[in-house]
Amino acid sequence: MMQFKPWAITAIIAIVGVQWACVSHEAGAGYSGDTTRKDTMTYKIQKTEEEWKQLLGDESYRVLRLKGTERPFTSEFETHWEAGTYVCKGCGQELFTSDTKFDAGCGWPSFYQAMDKTKVKEILDNSHGMQRVEVVCSACGGHLGHVFNDGYGQPTGLRYCINGVSLGFRKKP
Numbered sequence: 001m002m003q004f005k006p007w008a009i010t011a012i013i014a015i016v017g018v019q020w021a022c023v024s025h026e027a028g029a030g031y032s033g034d035t036t037r038k039d040t041m042t043y044k045i046q047k048t049e050e051e052w053k054q055l056l057g058d059e060s061y062r063v064l065r066l067k068g069t070e071r072p073f074t075s076e077f078e079t080h081w082e083a084g085t086y087v088c089k090g091c092g093q094e095l096f097t098s099d100t101k102f103d104a105g106c107g108w109p110s111f112y113q114a115m116d117k118t119k120v121k122e123i124l125d126n127s128h129g130m131q132r133v134e135v136v137c138s139a140c141g142g143h144l145g146h147v148f149n150d151g152y153g154q155p156t157g158l159r160y161c162i163n164g165v166s167l168g169f170r171k172k173p
């Protein structure tokens, strides 16, 4: 018959606690705020696949609607430093401003924050054997890219790594 040992219970709680903390940290990698595990949201802007294809063209359709990734260093916006606003190519919603754009050297346009929290939606993404946080347009659900916590030297410490083909640009008047 096993004797009741209070220290054993404490040890088990401590071990489980540490493991849980690790799991929690992993789940939040790249983003410390609120994430939605599954994208079950209905977006304000709805179109058929055919309409999206017509509107966007092949490459933007592949990225925005099929969650693809553009080849690095191919976007005109990667080295684009004009003052203005970056908008969703799918629906025109304003997403990022030029003063939060920085040169991350990663091959994709990078921003340290969205224009405001309502413009983008962040979703936990477990595809391709990685745990990442996907960034989509909150109005049309179009895939923009991912957010990582390696925005070194940036005010938020975040790097919104965004596909240029998902964006449009409005020059500051």
Ligand SMILES: [Zn+2]
Pocket (backbone or CB within 6 Å): 088, 089, 090, 091, 092, 093, 137, 138, 139, 140, 141, 142
């Ligand atoms: Zn959009």
